Amino acid sequence: MKKTTSAIYISGLLAFFAGAAQAAEDVGSRNLAAACAACHGTNGHAVTGMSALAGMDKAYMVKTMQEFKTGKRPATVMHQLAKGYSDDQIGQIAEFFAKQQK
Numbered sequence: 001m002k003k004t005t006s007a008i009y010i011s012g013l014l015a016f017f018a019g020a021a022q023a024a025e026d027v028g029s030r031n032l033a034a035a036c037a038a039c040h041g042t043n044g045h046a047v048t049g050m051s052a053l054a055g056m057d058k059a060y061m062v063k064t065m066q067e068f069k070t071g072k073r074p075a076t077v078m079h080q081l082a083k084g085y086s087d088d089q090i091g092q093i094a095e096f097f098a099k100q101q102k
């Protein structure tokens, strides 16, 4: 009986930590994405003709950000900005925006 109780307790604890890690990751990508809001709108909902990032295809955004980074795609500001993010962070940002409603 006692064994069962502690097994339940431990699995509950593990579920709690897994949940907390997941939440931390979501907050992390939201914070990274917040840096884009000044120009591309809150959560990627652009106003006044700016490119909307909300609902943008993840693969497209990753590719575009890489092209900005390497200078393959000419830009006025994005080539500078893109250099500030690691490939991992770009992946997280792209994932966040892909999940936003258009």
Ligand code: HEC
Binding pocket: 032, 033, 035, 036, 037, 038, 039, 040, 051, 053, 061, 064, 065, 074, 075, 076, 077, 078, 079, 081, 093
């Ligand atoms: C200072 C304003 C500014 C900020 C901040 C900014 N952008 Fe941009 N973004 C632009 C401009 C301007 C363009 C058009 C290309 C250019 O001239 O740089 C653009 C273009 C883009 C494009 C290409 C859109 C398309 O339709 O192909 C993507 C993707 C993009 N930005 C992603 C981001 C992401 C992700 C962030 C946050 C990490 C971000 N931008 C932050 C100004 C900004």
